[in-house]
Amino acid sequence: MAEEKLTKRAEDFSEWYNQLVLKADLADYAPVRGCMVVKPYGWALWENITSWLDAEFKKTGHVNAAFPTLIPLSFFEKEKEHVEGFAPELAVVTHGGGQELEEKLAVRPTSETIIGHMYSKWIKSWRDLPILIVQWGSVLRWELRTKLFLRTAEFYWHEGHTAHASAAEAKEEMYRILDIYERFCFEQAAIPVIKGTKSETERFAGAHTTTSIEAMMWDKRALQSGTSHYFSTNFAKAFEIQFLNRENTLQYCETTSWAISSRIIGAMIMVHGDDQGLVLPPRLAPIQAVIVPIHKTDADKTRVMEVADRVFMELKSAGIRIKMDDRDNVSSGFKFNDWEMRGVPVRVEIGPKDVEKGSVALARRDKPGREGKSFVSQTDLASTVNALLVEIQDSLLKRATEYRDANIHEPKDYEDLKRIVADSWAFSYWCESKECETKVKEDTKATTRNIPLDQPEEEGICIVCGKPSKRKVYFAKAY
RNA sequence: CGGGGCGUGGCGCAGCCCGGCUAGCGCGCUUGCAUGGGGUGCAAGAGGUCGGAGGUUCAAAUCCUCUCGCCCCGACCA
Numbered sequence: 001m002a003e004e005k006l007t008k009r010a011e012d013f014s015e016w017y018n019q020l021v022l023k024a025d026l027a028d029y030a031p032v033r034g035c036m037v038v039k040p041y042g043w044a045l046w047e048n049i050t051s052w053l054d055a056e057f058k059k060t061g062h063v064n065a066a067f068p069t070l071i072p073l074s075f076f077e078k079e080k081e082h083v084e085g086f087a088p089e090l091a092v093v094t095h096g097g098g099q100e101l102e103e104k105l106a107v108r109p110t111s112e113t114i115i116g117h118m119y120s121k122w123i124k125s126w127r128d129l130p131i132l133i134v135q136w137g138s139v140l141r142w143e144l145r146t147k148l149f150l151r152t153a154e155f156y157w158h159e160g161h162t163a164h165a166s167a168a169e170a171k172e173e174m175y176r177i178l179d180i181y182e183r184f185c186f187e188q189a190a191i192p193v194i195k196g197t198k199s200e201t202e203r204f205a206g207a208h209t210t211t212s213i214e215a216m217m218w219d220k221r222a223l224q225s226g227t228s229h230y231f232s233t234n235f236a237k238a239f240e241i242q243f244l245n246r247e248n249t250l251q252y253c254e255t256t257s258w259a260i261s262s263r264i265i266g267a268m269i270m271v272h273g274d275d276q277g278l279v280l281p282p283r284l285a286p287i288q289a290v291i292v293p294i295h296k297t298d299a300d301k302t303r304v305m306e307v308a309d310r311v312f313m314e315l316k317s318a319g320i321r322i323k324m325d326d327r328d329n330v331s332s333g334f335k336f337n338d339w340e341m342r343g344v345p346v347r348v349e350i351g352p353k354d355v356e357k358g359s360v361a362l363a364r365r366d367k368p369g370r371e372g373k374s375f376v377s378q379t380d381l382a383s384t385v386n387a388l389l390v391e392i393q394d395s396l397l398k399r400a401t402e403y404r405d406a407n408i409h410e411p412k413d414y415e416d417l418k419r420i421v422a423d424s425w426a427f428s429y430w431c432e433s434k435e436c437e438t439k440v441k442e443d444t445k446a447t448t449r450n451i452p453l454d455q456p457e458e459e460g461i462c463i464v465c466g467k468p469s470k471r472k473v474y475f476a477k478a479y
Numbered sequence: 480c481g482g483g484g485c486g487u488g489g490c491g492c493a494g495c496c497c498g499g500c501u502a503g504c505g506c507g508c509u510u511g512c513a514u515g516g517g518g519u520g521c522a523a524g525a526g527g528u529c530g531g532a533g534g535u536u537c538a539a540a541u542c543c544u545c546u547c548g549c550c551c552c553g554a555c556c557a
Contacts, residue, residue, distance in 0.1 A: 333517035
């Protein structure tokens with residue numbers, strides 16, 4: 001329960017975040033190093049996220065399946081870059097049933113290897129393709145520095161793994177998924193992400209191409225919020241995923257993989273949250289509106305509850321995720337703060353005055369205080385609340401978009417770039433060389449985020465070395 | 480792994496340097512009464528053997544030795 005005041009966001013953003021996750025009742029620290037317990041309220045939020053994504057994946061022909069948590073350690077050695085990328089963060093099971101294991105088993109950090117292994121068994125003919133499987137579950141990476149939701153040792157996600165007959169189809173799949181991720185962020189999470197291609201140094205271990213969606217947090221650091229990879233035949237060759245094509249010749253598959261993790265919850269917190277606590281976008285909020293009945297005497301209570309119960313039923317049957325806060329051991333003021341901490345988009349206050357006037361007070365979470373409060377008629381309340389939820393959803397996206405755009409600048413020269421990335425994002429031409437990227441990282445700690453798709457092909461010069469360059473990239477400090 | 484810090488009721492801490500009454504405080508928790516339109520008040524309660532092991536001493540949260548664990552900063556990261 002929210003007993004003490006939250007640290008101000010502007011005072012200590014990191015501390016604000018840590019406290020908020022606990023106070024909003026989303027998650028708690030687990031007794032295992034770097035791991036979290038997602039509490040019911042946090043999980044309800046995650047379920048709203050997953051059910052939207054799951055529906056989209058199914059609409060586009062994907063099916064769900066489950067692969068084991070344990071993977072033979074030797075599988076990781078089959079793809080050279082993949083093993084280099086993941087070896088340092090593997091947890092390995094060495095004993096079972098009281099005996100040392102002959103074949104050590106890795107706890108999956110991601111499932112390309114075991115799924116690749118299975119695909120090589122399952123795929124024989126062009127008729128078997130494409131294969132479009134999604135796994136929902138958790139993975140484990142031995143992270144050195146952890147933070148609830150943003151980077152925990154174990155985290156929750158879906159991982160899509162697809163195999164195709166041609167490079168064109170596989171690339172199309174990568175972009176199709178990236179578009180779903182983009183739509184999810186804009187329409188559901190109200191986060192204006194930028195989709196683009198990762199640089200060679202930032203791409204997934206073993207990938208041919210990595211695309212990502214990148215989001216700007218309130219402290220202006222960047223958070224990679226989802227990725228979609230095209231592997232070409234890298235994993236197919238490592239795991240012998242081959243099929244006979246229509247011409248009866250043996251051919252390697254083209255594969256992809258992609259993921260959004262529970263980190264996205266951290267993104268929502270850091271994009272929308274404020275000094276009062278969490279602010280959830282209505283489409284994903286586990287509770288979209290909460291009713292706080294207010295009364296002094298028993299007589300008042302009876303009259304107020306009669307209206308409150310009626311309103312509850314009306315909003316519920318209109319499909320609004322509604323909660324009645326009828327706790328009588330805490331004050332109304334406490335309840336207001338409590339639900340604001342949890343980010344509930346709309347609060348419906350009903351007191352004796354409202355009973356008399358046939359009104360209710362509505363408070364919107366995105367505008368705390370007097371500004372966001374209005375008195376409306378009890379008549380047709382469901383449509384009033386529904387309209388308000390839509391308005392809040394839109395206003396969150398608008399606010400986040402304006403904030404993002406106000407904090408992206410195009411540097412005039414390298415000195416300007418250094419100044420910009422100290423406290424915002426820079427967007428500029430870059431020659432795509434590792435040297436220039438490394439120089440920026442060493443000088444400023446900022447990394448390339450992504451090269452946005454759909455940018456006009458124009459001639460420019462690299463902001464670092466001055467060589468001719470065709471595409472612009474975002475530079476920012478990342479989480 | 481390198482640099483800092485910390486383990487005392489559920490949480491946050493004081494006490495330790497200069498051993499000694501029944502180990503304190505705030506928050507939370509329980510019960511009752513009042514309160515209730517922006518974090519409510521009063522009263523009465525429950526709850527710890529001081530991270531662990533060993534040692535010194537008449538006496539150890541406090542001194543000594545060993546040990547376990549955690550947090551923060553850096554390298555790595557969805």
